[in-house]
Amino acid sequence: MNINSKAISMSLQIYNTLTRKKEIFEPLVDGRVSLYVCGPTVYGHSHLGHAKSYVSFDVVARWLRQLGYKVKYVQNITDVGHLTDDADEGDDKIIAQAKREHIDPMEVAQFYARSFFADMDALGNQRPNISPTATGHIPEQIALIEQLIEKNHAYEVNGNVYFDVASFEGYGKLSGRINQEELEAGARVEVRSEKRHPADFALWKKAEPNHLMKWASPWGVGYPGWHIECSAMSMKYLGETFDIHGGGLENQFPHHDCEIAQSECATGKPFVRYWMHNNMVTVNGQKMGKSLGNSISLKDIFKKFPPVVIRFFILQSHYRSTLDFSDAAIEAAQTGLKKLQESAARLNEAQAGKTDLDLAPYEQRFTDAMNDDFNAPMAIAVLFDLAREINSALAADGLSATSLENAKAFFETYANGVLGILSTAGESDAAGSDKDKERLEGVMALVLELRQAARKNKDFATADKIRDGLTGIGIEVKDTKDGAIWKTV
Numbered sequence: 001m002n003i004n005s006k007a008i009s010m011s012l013q014i015y016n017t018l019t020r021k022k023e024i025f026e027p028l029v030d031g032r033v034s035l036y037v038c039g040p041t042v043y044g045h046s047h048l049g050h051a052k053s054y055v056s057f058d059v060v061a062r063w064l065r066q067l068g069y070k071v072k073y074v075q076n077i078t079d080v081g082h083l084t085d086d087a088d089e090g091d092d093k094i095i096a097q098a099k100r101e102h103i104d105p106m107e108v109a110q111f112y113a114r115s116f117f118a119d120m121d122a123l124g125n126q127r128p129n130i131s132p133t134a135t136g137h138i139p140e141q142i143a144l145i146e147q148l149i150e151k152n153h154a155y156e157v158n159g160n161v162y163f164d165v166a167s168f169e170g171y172g173k174l175s176g177r178i179n180q181e182e183l184e185a186g187a188r189v190e191v192r193s194e195k196r197h198p199a200d201f202a203l204w205k206k207a208e209p210n211h212l213m214k215w216a217s218p219w220g221v222g223y224p225g226w227h228i229e230c231s232a233m234s235m236k237y238l239g240e241t242f243d244i245h246g247g248g249l250e251n252q253f254p255h256h257d258c259e260i261a262q263s264e265c266a267t268g269k270p271f272v273r274y275w276m277h278n279n280m281v282t283v284n285g286q287k288m289g290k291s292l293g294n295s296i297s298l299k300d301i302f303k304k305f306p307p308v309v310i311r312f313f314i315l316q317s318h319y320r321s322t323l324d325f326s327d328a329a330i331e332a333a334q335t336g337l338k339k340l341q342e343s344a345a346r347l348n349e350a351q352a353g354k355t356d357l358d359l360a361p362y363e364q365r366f367t368d369a370m371n372d373d374f375n376a377p378m379a380i381a382v383l384f385d386l387a388r389e390i391n392s393a394l395a396a397d398g399l400s401a402t403s404l405e406n407a408k409a410f411f412e413t414y415a416n417g418v419l420g421i422l423s424t425a426g427e428s429d430a431a432g433s434d435k436d437k438e439r440l441e442g443v444m445a446l447v448l449e450l451r452q453a454a455r456k457n458k459d460f461a462t463a464d465k466i467r468d469g470l471t472g473i474g475i476e477v478k479d480t481k482d483g484a485i486w487k488t489v
């Protein structure tokens with residue numbers, strides 16, 4: 001068996017939300033996959049729901065790579081806050097947070113973007129190839145809107161630009177939430193007079209004078225609507241038609257239907273070949289959401305559970321299933337993961353014995369599971385079966401040298417490389433690795449030595465500045481008769 005052999009599989013099936021069935025995956029360009037996933041709106045720390053979305057798509061990218069594809073993975077950062085209400089009403093989420101914190105909106109966006117990356121790193125997600133920001137792509141969004149106006153799919157009124165949904169027959173084809181009849185019926189309902197149709201959505205919004213994030217455009221000073229950023233950035237980096245677009249289920253409508261409308265009307269080409277949607281993390285059956293006030297931040301969860309346990313908890317249910325949050329459910333996942341970790345550890349310590357273990361059936365089952373619309377829970381079940389066989393072999397006559405090597409390689413390739421669940425990197429990130437501790441001790445020894453030298457020179461100002469500065473970052477220094485001691489508080 002050659003664990004690392006990479007053969008492009010023709011049997012990967014993906015559930016395509018657009019056609020509502022599993023389809024054999026065939027990329028547009030042989031051997032390459034273009035993947036776009038809607039990124040977070042960065043106005044608060046990420047919660048468990050975000051983790052489900054990004055862990056799921058991380059595993060999608062990892063499995064595609066395992067199959068031998070060269071994957072270009074783009075995941076945006078929404079740093080122009082979209083409105084709190086999908087009907088283009090309400091406050092901008094980022095600006096609202098900036099007002100609460102009395103800081104610049106860009107500071108809010110950057111702070112929470114960094115926090116997002118730190119959490120995703122801790123979860124063991126590989127970084128996307130490109131993480132473009134909406135604010136960094138205003139000219140591309142304006143250019144796309146101009147194309148839509150030129151082709152009569154959009155119109156400007158008083159500095160606002162709207163997409164004309166009646167001009168696109170396929171509007172709503174992804175979610176199935178809208179059909180042309182309903183559209184026409186809707187037209188009779190009284191609405192904000194500015195729009196031609198109540199379902200028309202904003203591509204560009206005029207900024208009021210006190211609005212904080214705004215840019216010059218052919219229609220005056222304003223800011224882009226939310227949907228246009230994903231069309232502009234995905235097509236810029238992946239082309240007018242690309243392979244896979246992912247996101248949370250609740251984004252099918254309006255967000256993804258609007259993306260399809262904008263992109264297909266601008267280019268006249270199909271936008272995305274396979275649409276993938278992860279289901280929701282729920283709390284007592286209700287979607288977990290920042291805006292819903294029932295979210296649990298990853299940072300808080302990581303205080304209780306190592307990030308790798310959270311990753312395992314997420315992957316134990318299918319990405320298209322809901323996942324109900326409870327401490328008890330995570331504790332159960334922790335127990336399960338521990339069993340796999342123990343088996344892997346036993347393998348590393350084991351001496352060669354007699355029994356030969358045939359890993360081919362396990363490899364086949366694991367591959368079949370992942371090829372069946374990325375069925376991670378089924379793949380994990382294969383790992384448990386393997387762990388059980390390994391444990392009993394090790395308890396009896398031991399595994400032959402080749403079997404030991406193959407079993408280790410299996411865990412490394414599949415449990416670690418594909419699912420990312422046996423790595424302890426995330427764990428140490430959260431708890432502070434030994435290496436980091438060593439470094440901190442070295443730095444503190446040096447700082448205290450300099451402080452001691454200052455005191456000797458009667459430079460008490462510097463000595464105090466060092467002590468107060470350390471207190472400010474959570475390190476308490478105490479002078480004792482044996483010298484200064486410190487602790488983190």
Ligand SMILES: Nc1ncnc2c1ncn2[C@@H]1O[C@H](COP(=O)(O)OP(=O)(O)OP(=O)(O)O)[C@@H](O)[C@H]1O
Binds near residue numbers: 040042048248249292
């Ligand atoms: N509870 C959840 N379960 C699974 N995925 C989620 C959940 N909440 C958000 N997501 C997904 O995370 C991604 C980023 O979400 P975004 O930052 O836009 O948050 P949101 O949907 O506005 O959530 P919130 O209500 O928390 O602000 C989207 O693809 C979204 O579908």
Ligand SMILES: [Zn+2]
Binds near residue numbers: 038039230247255
């Ligand atoms: Zn998007």
